[in-house]
Amino acid sequence: MALNLAYDIYPGIRLFSAASNNGTILLGGNTNIYSYDLLTGNLLKTSNSLSQEADSISFVNSASAVIFNGTNGVEQLLEITTGYLQTYTGGAALPITQKGQLSDGNGNNIVFACSQNTNQIVKFNGSTFSVSLVTPSSGFTGANALTIINKTGTQNFLIGTSNGKVHELDASGTNFQTITLPTTPNTGTAPTLQVSGLAYYNDNLFVMTNFGIGYHYKWSTSTLLNKYMFGASNEGSNVGNCLCNGGSGVTLLSQNINRAASTANNTMPTSQINFNASPTIVQDTFFNDFTNFTIATGIDGLTYTAWVIVGSASKELARIYKITGIGQTTEDTRIQNNGIDTSGRIIRLIDLGPGKSRVEIDTNIVAGVSTLNAMGESNYIEIATIGTPNSNEQADLRDFST
Amino acid sequence: MSISFLRDISITATLQDCVDRSSNNEIVIVNSNTCFRYDITTGSQLGSNISTTNSSNRSVCLVTNASAAVWANTSNVDLIELNSGFKQNYSGVAAIPNGQTGQQSSGDTTNSIALAVEQAAVGKLSKFNGVTFAGSTVTVNSLVNLSANTTCITLKTAGRWLVGCDKGYLVEIDSSGNTYNIFQIPQQPNANYILNQAPVVCGISYDGNDFLAVTTTAGFVYVFAYTSKTLLYSFPFGAKDATTTNGTALCVASSGTTFLSYNMGQSTSNAVAEFDFTTAPASVRDVLFCDTADLIWACGVQNTRGWVLRKNNKITTFIVTSRNASQITSTIQNPPGTATSGRIIRIVDPNTGPPGAYVDCDTIIGAQSTSLPVVAGQSIIEVAIIGSGTDIQTNITRYSS
Numbered sequence: 001m002a003l004n005l006a007y008d009i010y011p012g013i014r015l016f017s018a019a020s021n022n023g024t025i026l027l028g029g030n031t032n033i034y035s036y037d038l039l040t041g042n043l044l045k046t047s048n049s050l051s052q053e054a055d056s057i058s059f060v061n062s063a064s065a066v067i068f069n070g071t072n073g074v075e076q077l078l079e080i081t082t083g084y085l086q087t088y089t090g091g092a093a094l095p096i097t098q099k100g101q102l103s104d105g106n107g108n109n110i111v112f113a114c115s116q117n118t119n120q121i122v123k124f125n126g127s128t129f130s131v132s133l134v135t136p137s138s139g140f141t142g143a144n145a146l147t148i149i150n151k152t153g154t155q156n157f158l159i160g161t162s163n164g165k166v167h168e169l170d171a172s173g174t175n176f177q178t179i180t181l182p183t184t185p186n187t188g189t190a191p192t193l194q195v196s197g198l199a200y201y202n203d204n205l206f207v208m209t210n211f212g213i214g215y216h217y218k219w220s221t222s223t224l225l226n227k228y229m230f231g232a233s234n235e236g237s238n239v240g241n242c243l244c245n246g247g248s249g250v251t252l253l254s255q256n257i258n259r260a261a262s263t264a265n266n267t268m269p270t271s272q273i274n275f276n277a278s279p280t281i282v283q284d285t286f287f288n289d290f291t292n293f294t295i296a297t298g299i300d301g302l303t304y305t306a307w308v309i310v311g312s313a314s315k316e317l318a319r320i321y322k323i324t325g326i327g328q329t330t331e332d333t334r335i336q337n338n339g340i341d342t343s344g345r346i347i348r349l350i351d352l353g354p355g356k357s358r359v360e361i362d363t364n365i366v367a368g369v370s371t372l373n374a375m376g377e378s379n380y381i382e383i384a385t386i387g388t389p390n391s392n393e394q395a396d397l398r399d400f401s402t
Numbered sequence: 403m404s405i406s407f408l409r410d411i412s413i414t415a416t417l418q419d420c421v422d423r424s425s426n427n428e429i430v431i432v433n434s435n436t437c438f439r440y441d442i443t444t445g446s447q448l449g450s451n452i453s454t455t456n457s458s459n460r461s462v463c464l465v466t467n468a469s470a471a472v473w474a475n476t477s478n479v480d481l482i483e484l485n486s487g488f489k490q491n492y493s494g495v496a497a498i499p500n501g502q503t504g505q506q507s508s509g510d511t512t513n514s515i516a517l518a519v520e521q522a523a524v525g526k527l528s529k530f531n532g533v534t535f536a537g538s539t540v541t542v543n544s545l546v547n548l549s550a551n552t553t554c555i556t557l558k559t560a561g562r563w564l565v566g567c568d569k570g571y572l573v574e575i576d577s578s579g580n581t582y583n584i585f586q587i588p589q590q591p592n593a594n595y596i597l598n599q600a601p602v603v604c605g606i607s608y609d610g611n612d613f614l615a616v617t618t619t620a621g622f623v624y625v626f627a628y629t630s631k632t633l634l635y636s637f638p639f640g641a642k643d644a645t646t647t648n649g650t651a652l653c654v655a656s657s658g659t660t661f662l663s664y665n666m667g668q669s670t671s672n673a674v675a676e677f678d679f680t681t682a683p684a685s686v687r688d689v690l691f692c693d694t695a696d697l698i699w700a701c702g703v704q705n706t707r708g709w710v711l712r713k714n715n716k717i718t719t720f721i722v723t724s725r726n727a728s729q730i731t732s733t734i735q736n737p738p739g740t741a742t743s744g745r746i747i748r749i750v751d752p753n754t755g756p757p758g759a760y761v762d763c764d765t766i767i768g769a770q771s772t773s774l775p776v777v778a779g780q781s782i783i784e785v786a787i788i789g790s791g792t793d794i795q796t797n798i799t800r801y802s803s
Contacts, residue, residue: 183691184691185404185405185406185407185688185689185690185691185720186407186671186690186691186692186693187410187690187692187693187718188407188693189693190691190693191671191691191693211671211673211691212640212673213673213689226685226686227686227688227689228637228686229639229640229662229673229675229686229689230637230638230639230640231621231638231639231640253638255621255638255640267620269622269638271637271638278760279683279685281683282635282637282638285622285636285637285638345755345756347749347756347783349747349749349761353634354627354632354634354745354764354765354766355625355627355632355633355634355635355682355683355684355764355765356634356635356682356683356764357682357747357761357764358683358760358761359749359759359760362756362757362758362759363756363757364756381747381785381787383749383783383785383798389751389754389755389781389800390754390781393800395783395798395800396798397785397796399790399794
């Protein structure tokens with residue numbers, strides 16, 4: 001459960017965007033796209049003939065990515081291995097630049113991007129090779145999309161807006177669900193929350209805002225589970241802290257605080273956050289040796305790497321970390337009484353150390369072996385109980401590591 | 403569990419510091435040359451303005467429940483009898499380095515002693531003795547040995563203070579400067595770079611039952627089990643540290659609740675969090691959006707009333723509803739009859755069956771009976787753990803809180 005430095009990439013250009021997929025990271029800046037192997041840090045390919053600044057990149061599939069721009073409605077499709085580029089029109093400019101999660105793919109050849117047009121989404125269809133503008137169905141009004149992620153495990157998208165809402169849309173723009181982030185209590189005037197980051201896994205949604213306040217929801221019921229304050233500045237960064245989509249309930253938070261570089265002991269930290277169960281927990285924090293604003297973050301589950309990119313003209317940097325504790329696995333369990341399998345209750349705590357244990361599973365199991373999900377590379381405490389509480393209850397405990 | 407906005411109190415002055423007057427539902431505020439008293443609930447001023455001797459006031463704390471010490475950027479201090487407004491000036495102390503930052507002084511009303519930080523001199527504090535009516539300076543030898551300057555201070559219990567320092571140290575001392583405990587804030591939870599200076603402690607909160615929360619000007623929050631010095635939890639919170647004095651503010655805890663304030667230069671609004679650091683993991687219970695960009699310099703809570711001191715001469719007050727917690731004592735014994743240190747995990751079982759169990763408290767206790775909080779009126783599964791790996795020993799009990 002840790003975040004450790006792997007290496008830094010200095011591509012020699014100011015970075016504006018990045019995306020990773022299956023061991024490859026694409027770094028975008030000016031009219032260039034650089035492709036690197038995340039495991040080795042080796043440069044794989046340079047594509048330097050874009051017709052526009054690469055302000056957002058998303059993989060369409062493992063072989064191609066689409067590039068969006070903040071000033072025009074032109075999209076370019078990049079064939080990653082060859083560097084071949086194809087230009088498409090029919091979209092709209094991004095509403096903002098120098099921010100992550102402005103676009104994302106759904107794993108089925110559809111990419112959604114934020115649009116400067118109120119109440120619209122840019123859609124790139126990698127099957128028909130076309131670009132269009134999608135107007136979501138009811139509920140999505142009076143706002144721009146500012147943050148887009150794929151709803152992990154589905155082909156739908158979660159869209160965070162400039163008026164503090166999160167919507168779930170399918171690829172045609174049908175709005176299935178909307179939540180509104182709370183702005184109370186306040187001292188008289190409700191703030192305008194903007195969604196700066198999203199992460200989703202297994203019905204857990206974590207939302208970051210321009211005010212630096214994070215919200216953890218049980219998405220299916222729109223239940224607010226808990227809040228967090230991480231801090232953010234809107235004086236230097238465009239929206240706020242960065243998040244990446246957490247494929248296994250782990251996300252990366254890169255803080256963007258109005259830090260003075262001259263002040264002693266300053267850092268723009270990167271934190272590994274676990275939101276697979278409530279409450280959200282900070283597993284680890286990496287103290288970066290820079291105070292520059294970060295633009296985007298990501299986690300690559302294939303190579304167990306995580307990354308942030310720095311958006312300063314004076315700091316052209318992609319920092320790559322090794323990350324642990326992001327895998328999913330299973331762990332068998334059973335309850336026996338006098339050597340005989342019996343049914344009972346399992347309370348399984350993921351144990352990140354004193355002060356940081358949380359109940360991950362609380363369930364009844366039948367007699368015999370039961371296979372339960374668990375996080376990889378993690379420590380657990382498991383309590384088994386049989387009988388009736390406050391009557392004839394018996395309990396036992398084991399600890400194990402995955 | 404929640405914050406409800408009461409009101410803003412506006413005072414035409416450049417406010418420097420504020421302190422609760424215990425049990426009187428009252429706050430005492432100072433600007434550069436005047437002391438004010440206000441009723442938190444009604445927002446009404448109590449008594450008249452009290453002009454101070456100095457025109458460079460920076461901090462205020464109670465000496466007794468009837469009197470306050472007003473510290474300034476000078477070598478003398480005012481003692482003010484709050485109800486009458488009578489004041490007397492005393493020499494022998496040292497200048498207070500920072501105003502508008504909170505926790506620069508702290509009084510022990512039981513023993514009528516007040517201490518204040520003296521950042522310019524290594525290991526030094528200023529002291530006012532409300533029994534002998536004498537000002538002096540105190541040397542903390544442990545901090546002299548560590549070359550650490552004092553940066554913030556709060557009362558732990560009668561006769562004992564917790565003092566934060568600029569080298570990441572935090573010490574427990576008495577009024578003579580004797581040291582009883584030393585903490586060092588970790589340089590980094592995950593060390594890959596050695597930063598150029600250790601953290602500067604800017605906020606301290608002790609819950610009275612072995613939980614200690616500390617903030618630094620770099621914007622991190624650390625929660626410790628006090629007796630064992632175990633770091634239970636840390637997370638980045640955020641602070642604007644264009645100046646080192648505008649860190650993340652904390653206040654004395656009330657039932658495990660303290661307040662964390664944003665100081666980040668938000669252009670539209672700052673916020674205050676109700677922070678419960680006695681739960682595991684530590685929890686933000688509620689967030690109050692303050693609708694201006696004013697920096698928040700200090701905060702406080704007194705029973706069910708809280709306040710924050712803001713730039714531009716405002717005190718924002720609010721009603722605090724803390725969670726309903728019980729204090730229950732735990733002791734780990736091994737062998738039976740011999741207390742030992744170990745880990746306590748308290749799991750709330752609201753349905754006395756699945757699902758819904760959650761961890762409410764997870765900490766390390768020392769080799770003694772320790773009072774810990776847990777949500778009241780629930781069925782609790784408590785796990786005691788000593789050792790680890792193949793040497794682990796555990797015990798599980800169930801009780802009602």
